[in-house]
Amino acid sequence: MQTKKQMSDRQPPVSAEEQAARRNLLVQDVIERTGITEGMIAELVTRFYARVQQDALLAPIFTRVQDWDDHLARLKNFWSSVVLTTGRYHGQPMRTHLPLPVAGDHFDRWLDLFEKTAREVCPPAAAAHFIDKARRIADSFEMATATQAGRIASPRHIFRS
Numbered sequence: 001m002q003t004k005k006q007m008s009d010r011q012p013p014v015s016a017e018e019q020a021a022r023r024n025l026l027v028q029d030v031i032e033r034t035g036i037t038e039g040m041i042a043e044l045v046t047r048f049y050a051r052v053q054q055d056a057l058l059a060p061i062f063t064r065v066q067d068w069d070d071h072l073a074r075l076k077n078f079w080s081s082v083v084l085t086t087g088r089y090h091g092q093p094m095r096t097h098l099p100l101p102v103a104g105d106h107f108d109r110w111l112d113l114f115e116k117t118a119r120e121v122c123p124p125a126a127a128a129h130f131i132d133k134a135r136r137i138a139d140s141f142e143m144a145t146a147t148q149a150g151r152i153a154s155p156r157h158i159f160r161s
């Protein structure tokens with residue numbers, strides 16, 4: 001049974017409009033603090049995957065990509081959705097990564113290249129924002145792919161220096 005205090009702590013339900021307004025404010029704040037634009041996302045994605053395709057460890061995993069224009073368009077939409085919450089990406093990235101033959105060293109290299117590119121392409125606050133998101137997502141993918149392969153991984157990328 002709930003006490004009077006617990007009942008009075010309950011917040012009134014937030015409407016969908018109110019939630020959308022709060023989200024917009026958060027995104028507006030990100031844009032003002034970081035200056036991230038669609039153009040910056042496009043440049044980051046293009047340069048990053050050019051590097052991936054030259055990388056001895058990662059390139060073999062990406063040979064399954066048949067249509068690079070489509071892949072780059074998808075990834076631009078993905079980052080636009082993650083950072084600017086535009087909702088342009090419709091996909092299941094976790095499911096895409098589960099069958100990939102990847103382990104810790106692949107994730108480390110992926111982040112090495114992504115972070116290097118973000119720092120080259122973006123001003124510091126924007127680079128920090130992309131990097132924070134990428135590290136969290138990489139952690140979640142690494143833990144899930146490890147579990148799928150019968151291994152156990154723990155979150156660690158968030159502690160990269």
Ligand code: HEM
Nearest residue numbers: 061062064065078091092093096102106107110134137138
């Ligand atoms: C070990 C590191 C990683 C490797 C080797 C890798 C590899 C790949 C490959 C090969 C694909 C294409 C799959 C296909 O078309 O069949 C792909 C798709 C994708 N990757 Fe990664 N990835 C890695 C990490 C990440 C991370 C950390 C992110 C996000 C921050 C990410 C985001 C995506 C997205 C959004 C797609 C498109 C999924 C879709 O088809 O909708 N990847 N990745």
